[in-house]
Amino acid sequence: MGTNTFHLLIVELPEPRHAQPITLLRTKVGVRLGEGGISKGHIAPEAYARALHTLAGFKEEIELHQVTDVRATATSAMRVTSNGPELVKDIFAQTGIRVEVIAGDREAELICAGVRRAVALGPEKHLIIDIGGGSVEFIIANEQTIFWKQSFEIGAQRLLDMFFPDSSGVFPEAAVAAEQAYLQQVLAPLAAAVQEHRPVGLVGASGSFDSLADMQLGRLRTEAELPPSTELALESFRRSYAQLLTLPHDERAALPGILPMRADMLVVAGVLIDYVLMLTGITHLRTSAYALKEGLLAEMLTS
Incomplete structure (x- = not known):
């Protein structure tokens, strides 16, 4: 829930x-x-x-x-x-x-367990991100080990309330700058962890990342249609992000692949993803359709 x-x-x-x-x-x-x-x-x-x-x-x-x-x-x-x-x-x-x-740390662990069922992380370290409405979980992990994890109460609904309260129009440049400055301040622990662990790829779990993968495809997929994992081209993200920043609500909601409910949250989530890419220098992006619930199932199956 x-x-x-x-x-x-x-x-x-x-x-x-x-x-x-x-x-x-x-x-x-x-x-x-x-x-x-x-x-x-x-x-x-x-x-x-x-x-x-x-x-x-x-x-x-x-x-x-x-x-x-x-x-x-x-x-x-x-x-x-x-x-x-x-x-x-x-x-x-x-x-x-x-x-x-559940606590934020526990949420991060379960998300990681779910992602591992969808994506073959291998021995290399990856940065896993789950952008929820209330919190965002960041995990640095490979197929066997979680090296670092933290949950931040900076979810898309909170970011909307802070930076885009009237989401009927275009997201102003000043608001983009304000959100980036806020993220730089709040995500200092992430910056330190990235510096230490140097993840080679980014895996975005469900939610906003599924929507970005749907935008790349040009159509909205049902839950049943979603493959466990999708490659998300960096150019595709950049193109989608530019559209989200420059269109008013009605035109954002009409973009192929977007659930109208996500049309506004995707804007502030896009700023967050763009900031993380800038912070890490990562160019390889994948989405995971599996997250917390699949992680919980994985835990139940092994207990």
């Missing part, structure tokens, strides 16, 4: 247990839990209601598929808001689903 999107993954475990799980359902809902409140430290009433409505729908799917083991996790929006614990209680009261609110 992310700050922007809620995901539901239902799998069947075949016998023997070491065989690959069979995916029965993979779906997501744009709940926008952080909209209108996360920057003020609470979940807004409309977002709160959307969350309960979505979980009621998920509960129906869970019952329909006769699921025997349910794990639910929540991230930044429930981690930092004053009424997050209340929402956890209401979800349990209305659906019987127990929600575990």
